[in-house]
Amino acid sequence: MANPVGTFQTYQAIGNREDLENMIYSISPTETPFMQMAARTKANMTKHEWQTDALKSAIGTNAAVEGDDPGNTTVSPSTRLFNYTQIATYAFNISGTQQAVKTAGRAEELAYQLVKYSKALKRDMETQLTQNACAAAGTSGAARVSAGMESWMSTNFTTTSSATSATSPGFSTVGAVSPVDATTQVTVTAAVVQLVIKGAWNAGGNPDVMMCGPYNKQKISGFAGILTNTIQQRAGGQATIIAAADSYQSDFGLFRVVPNRFNRDRTIALLDMEYWAVAYLRPFQQFALSKTGDSDKRQILAEYSLVSRNEAASGKVVDCSTS
Numbered sequence: 001m002a003n004p005v006g007t008f009q010t011y012q013a014i015g016n017r018e019d020l021e022n023m024i025y026s027i028s029p030t031e032t033p034f035m036q037m038a039a040r041t042k043a044n045m046t047k048h049e050w051q052t053d054a055l056k057s058a059i060g061t062n063a064a065v066e067g068d069d070p071g072n073t074t075v076s077p078s079t080r081l082f083n084y085t086q087i088a089t090y091a092f093n094i095s096g097t098q099q100a101v102k103t104a105g106r107a108e109e110l111a112y113q114l115v116k117y118s119k120a121l122k123r124d125m126e127t128q129l130t131q132n133a134c135a136a137a138g139t140s141g142a143a144r145v146s147a148g149m150e151s152w153m154s155t156n157f158t159t160t161s162s163a164t165s166a167t168s169p170g171f172s173t174v175g176a177v178s179p180v181d182a183t184t185q186v187t188v189t190a191a192v193v194q195l196v197i198k199g200a201w202n203a204g205g206n207p208d209v210m211m212c213g214p215y216n217k218q219k220i221s222g223f224a225g226i227l228t229n230t231i232q233q234r235a236g237g238q239a240t241i242i243a244a245a246d247s248y249q250s251d252f253g254l255f256r257v258v259p260n261r262f263n264r265d266r267t268i269a270l271l272d273m274e275y276w277a278v279a280y281l282r283p284f285q286q287f288a289l290s291k292t293g294d295s296d297k298r299q300i301l302a303e304y305s306l307v308s309r310n311e312a313a314s315g316k317v318v319d320c321s322t323s
Helices: 033-037 096-100 109-129 190-203 214-220
Strands: 039-042 047-052 079-084 086-095 157-159 209-212 230-232 240-242 247-250 253-259 268-271 276-288 295-308 315-318
Touching (some): 033 109, 033 209, 033 276, 086 096, 086 109, 096 109, 096 295, 109 276, 109 295, 190 247, 190 268, 190 315, 209 214, 214 253
Parallel strands (some): 157 315
Antiparallel strands (some): 086 295, 209 268, 230 240, 268 315
């Protein structure tokens, strides 16, 4: 139909107000499961150190003659380990004019950006904490780097591939070696996962967290030990079919299957979180930088290091297919 001649429409109007929702929608994920589950401790130096120890293997023939004068047992020293603190930071300027204008979706631009980049900083830290990067001491012109979770686990591991490049699975005591990825990736199996769990349990650990990326979360959902392929019925509500792997019953205990968007999908970590911590030399903080013009400058940062209290309590399956 045609409008009557002379009808005044919104297309010609000049003074109509804009219709902008007073909300900003962000889909970016902010969950940081490893950082949330790890213990929090204090660092007092850029090189953070700790010690590990273990009992000697049990001996079933430990029997002494009555009245015997025993010889001395050889005493084994503890192992001294370390990692370096890494500085994660963002800095930004907001002009005085932008601070003064009326904004939609946030009361103040500076406050909004502080919240936004604080979330980004946590995501960066979660990514670094779970990577296979080795440590770096840093120099006056190069940043210090904290060795990530993957690079610590050198006792209990298995590769889904037979590639020889996977024979350097973990971190050296001086922090100079990163694991080497195999060129071939293979679909993970329950048998391979069970092998790593068994190794960690034999070493004295009690891992109960299976951390993985999205692709292998779906593969784990197909394991025979998954407990949650069930139907839940709440009183007065509609039945819900749960088809995702939330728990995995292994021969050595029950595991929570935790998907993580920021660790590498090609590695499945079997973690005893009692033996992982994040040491903070400087906890999360924000401060104003020197004002040199018509803008407000802010910096946010955290200085932290990953502490692997005893890597043998955990393990990993590496070189898993991701597609």
